[in-house]
Amino acid sequence: MNDLRYAFRLLAKSPGFTAVVVLTLALGIGAHTAIFSIVNATFLRALPYPEPDRLVHLSETGDSNVAYPNFEDWYAGQDVFSALAIYRTDGRKLKTPDSAEQIAIAQVSADFFPAVGVHAAQGRDLTADDDRAGAAPVVWLTHAAWQRYFAGDPKIIGQTVLLDGAPTGVAGILPASFHFHRSADLFVPLGPFLDQLFMRERGNRNGTYVIGRLKPGVTFEAARAQMTAIGRRLEQAYPKVNAGRGIFMQPLRERLAGEARTNLLLLLGAVGMVLLIACVNVANMLLARSFGRAREMAIRTALGASRRDLFRQLLAESLLLAAAGGVVGALLGAWGYDIVSRLVPWEMRALMEGTAGLDRGVLLFIIGLTLITGIAFGLAGAWAVNRLLQSQLFGVTGTDPLTYAGSALLLLLAALVACYVPARRAMRINPTEALRAE
Amino acid sequence: MNTETNGQSLIKLEGVTKVFLTDEVETHALSGIHLDILKGEYVSIAGPSGCGKSTLLSILGLLDTPTDGQYVLNSRPVQGLSLAERARIRNREIGFIFQSFNLIGDLTVYENVDLPLTYRGMPAAERKQRVNEALEKVGMAHRAKHLPSQLSGGQQQRVAVARALAGYPSVLLADEPTGNLDSKNGDAVMELLENLHKTGSTIVMVTHDHRFARHAVRSVHLFDGRVVEESATTKEAEMSL
Numbered sequence: 001m002n003d004l005r006y007a008f009r010l011l012a013k014s015p016g017f018t019a020v021v022v023l024t025l026a027l028g029i030g031a032h033t034a035i036f037s038i039v040n041a042t043f044l045r046a047l048p049y050p051e052p053d054r055l056v057h058l059s060e061t062g063d064s065n066v067a068y069p070n071f072e073d074w075y076a077g078q079d080v081f082s083a084l085a086i087y088r089t090d091g092r093k094l095k096t097p098d099s100a101e102q103i104a105i106a107q108v109s110a111d112f113f114p115a116v117g118v119h120a121a122q123g124r125d126l127t128a129d130d131d132r133a134g135a136a137p138v139v140w141l142t143h144a145a146w147q148r149y150f151a152g153d154p155k156i157i158g159q160t161v162l163l164d165g166a167p168t169g170v171a172g173i174l175p176a177s178f179h180f181h182r183s184a185d186l187f188v189p190l191g192p193f194l195d196q197l198f199m200r201e202r203g204n205r206n207g208t209y210v211i212g213r214l215k216p217g218v219t220f221e222a223a224r225a226q227m228t229a230i231g232r233r234l235e236q237a238y239p240k241v242n243a244g245r246g247i248f249m250q251p252l253r254e255r256l257a258g259e260a261r262t263n264l265l266l267l268l269g270a271v272g273m274v275l276l277i278a279c280v281n282v283a284n285m286l287l288a289r290s291f292g293r294a295r296e297m298a299i300r301t302a303l304g305a306s307r308r309d310l311f312r313q314l315l316a317e318s319l320l321l322a323a324a325g326g327v328v329g330a331l332l333g334a335w336g337y338d339i340v341s342r343l344v345p346w347e348m349r350a351l352m353e354g355t356a357g358l359d360r361g362v363l364l365f366i367i368g369l370t371l372i373t374g375i376a377f378g379l380a381g382a383w384a385v386n387r388l389l390q391s392q393l394f395g396v397t398g399t400d401p402l403t404y405a406g407s408a409l410l411l412l413l414a415a416l417v418a419c420y421v422p423a424r425r426a427m428r429i430n431p432t433e434a435l436r437a438e
Numbered sequence: 439m440n441t442e443t444n445g446q447s448l449i450k451l452e453g454v455t456k457v458f459l460t461d462e463v464e465t466h467a468l469s470g471i472h473l474d475i476l477k478g479e480y481v482s483i484a485g486p487s488g489c490g491k492s493t494l495l496s497i498l499g500l501l502d503t504p505t506d507g508q509y510v511l512n513s514r515p516v517q518g519l520s521l522a523e524r525a526r527i528r529n530r531e532i533g534f535i536f537q538s539f540n541l542i543g544d545l546t547v548y549e550n551v552d553l554p555l556t557y558r559g560m561p562a563a564e565r566k567q568r569v570n571e572a573l574e575k576v577g578m579a580h581r582a583k584h585l586p587s588q589l590s591g592g593q594q595q596r597v598a599v600a601r602a603l604a605g606y607p608s609v610l611l612a613d614e615p616t617g618n619l620d621s622k623n624g625d626a627v628m629e630l631l632e633n634l635h636k637t638g639s640t641i642v643m644v645t646h647d648h649r650f651a652r653h654a655v656r657s658v659h660l661f662d663g664r665v666v667e668e669s670a671t672t673k674e675a676e677m678s679l
Contacts, residue, residue, distance in 0.1 A: 002556060006544070006545070009544055010544055013544060295540075296542055299540045299541075299542060300542075300553070300557075301501075301525070302499070302501060302528065302534050302540075303528070303529065303534070303553055303554040303557065303601070304525050304526065304528045304529020304530070304554055304557045304558070305525065305529075305557050306522055306525045306526070306557065307521070307522065307525075309557050
C-alpha cells in the first residue's frame, strides 16, 4: 500500500510525464483493442448460429437475387441440405398499443428457422402450412421487438397485431440469443405474399437470397457440385430467364465478412504498429525517468532495500500507469469500436450489433501485454542506470554496443521473468558513487 | 554518561584490499587494512582526498566488497555474502549518515525515517513508535510532516541521523556528515553524534577535517590506502587525565 501511495504521489508530481505516458498507452491499447475486437468478431469467433460452419449462402451467379421458382427447383432437386430457405427483408408499419412504428421484417420460407438453427422461445415454430398461399397471416417477434413494442407482454402470443393494416396473429417469440445477419424485428412466412409480390414469375428476382444448412457429413464442395448441376439444368430448361445464371455458393462467414478482410487486416497491422510505437515511446520515457532516479534507488539500496522491495516499488508505478492507460484506453477503444465497425459489411455489422462489442478479454490481454512491456522497459532502465554508474568506475562508456545489446537482451528476459532480474540489477547500483554525487 | 566500550569487537578487518580496474590499470584503493573497532567506540577515519576513506566506509557498510581480506561484523564473516543477505544486514545492523543527507525528496520527514523499517517488514505500530522516538532524539518531531525541501541543511542532516538511528543499528557510519553544513550546523550535528556515542552507539565517521575528527575517541589515519597512524584523539587524552 505504501508503494502504491508513493507511486501515486510520484506520478501526480509529474503530471506532464504521467499524462503523456497514460495517453500513449491509451492510444495503443484503445486502437488495438477496438480493431482486434472487430477482427475477432468478424473472422475469429464463430457466427452466433448453431454449427455455423454448415451454413451456406446461395444466390444466382453474380451474387444476384434468386427467383422464387428457381428456389423451388433447387429445393426439390437437392439432397445435400438439411434445410434450405429463401428470405427477403422489407419494411412494414406495425401498429402497437401506443403508436404506429416503421419496422424491418424478414419474409422467410418454411425451412428458415431450421436453417439458422432457432426455435421459438414462446409460442410455436414456423411450419410448411404457414408458408403457403392463402394461409392465415402470422408473425414471429424477435425478443428485442417483443420488449420494445409490447413491453415483454407474455399474453401477446395468439393475439393479433396490425402489419400495414393487415391483422396478423402473433405465433411466437424468438429467443433473446437469436440475432439474424439482417435487420429484422419480425419474421413472417413468405408464401402468402408470393402473388402479391409477383414472385411466381421465374424472371422476377425480388430481393431474395437463400440460406442453406449442409447435412452432417456433406462437404461444401460436394454441395456445390450438386447445386452447380441443378443450376445448369435450370439454365437449359429456362434459357430465356436463366441464361448465364448458375448457382453461386459461399460459406456464410465468407459472405458476411469476406470483403472487409483485407481492410481490417491492414488496419490491424497498422494499429499493431501503433501499439509497438506506444510501447517504445513509453519505454523511452520510463528509461529517461529511471536515469533521474538512480540516486533514489541508491539511497533505498543503502537503507537495506532488497531486490523484491525495489521490484515492488517499480511494479506499483507501472501498475498505476497501466491501470490509468487501461481505463482511458478502454474508453478510446469503445469509441473507436463504433467508428471502425463501419468498415464491416452491413450484414455482419447487423449481426455484431446484437452479439459483439468491445472484447473485454482482448482489452485485458492488451493491457497486460503493455504492462509487461512497460515494466520490462522500465526495469531495463534501472539496469541501464546501473551500467552507467559502473561505467564511471570501470571506464566503460554509457553508449558502448555491449550496453545496448545487453539492454535488448535484458528486455526479453525481463518480460519473461517479470521484473526479477532487473530488480536484481537495480540492486547493483553502487550507492557509494551514486550517493556521493551532487 | 557512557563513553566506555565493553571490549567486544564489533568490526574486524584483516588484510582488506580493494582494487579497481580502470582502463586496464589497477588502482589500489585499499591495501592490507587491519582494523578492529569495539562495540561502543567512536572512531574517526581521516586522511586526504583519495586516500581510500570512502572506499573503506563502503566496505564497512556492505555497499562494496573487498577484493581480498576478511571482514567480520558482529562475529560473522560478511565479505562473501549474497546481495540479499548484505541488504538484510545493512538494514538491520548499519545506519548510514551521508554528507549530502540523501533524504528522498518526495517523502515526508516521517516517511523518510520510516523507510528502512518498512524494508524490515516491521509492524506499523512498532515502526511508528521507533520513528517518533528517533525524531524526538534529534529534535525533529515537530517537522514530521514536512518535506525535506522545507528544511534547512542542518535539519535535513538531523532527519538523516534519525533515519539511521530508528533501526537500532549496531554501528552508525557517517560519511563526512558535516561536509555540506555551515560551522554552526556542523557543530550541532557533531554534538548530536557525541551524545549518541555517550548513550552507547558505535560510530565510525569519515572526515578530512581535523576539527571534527577530534570529536571521536580514536582516530585512524589513511594515506594511499593504508593505515598510517592510529591514535587516541585529544578528547580521549583529555578524558583519560
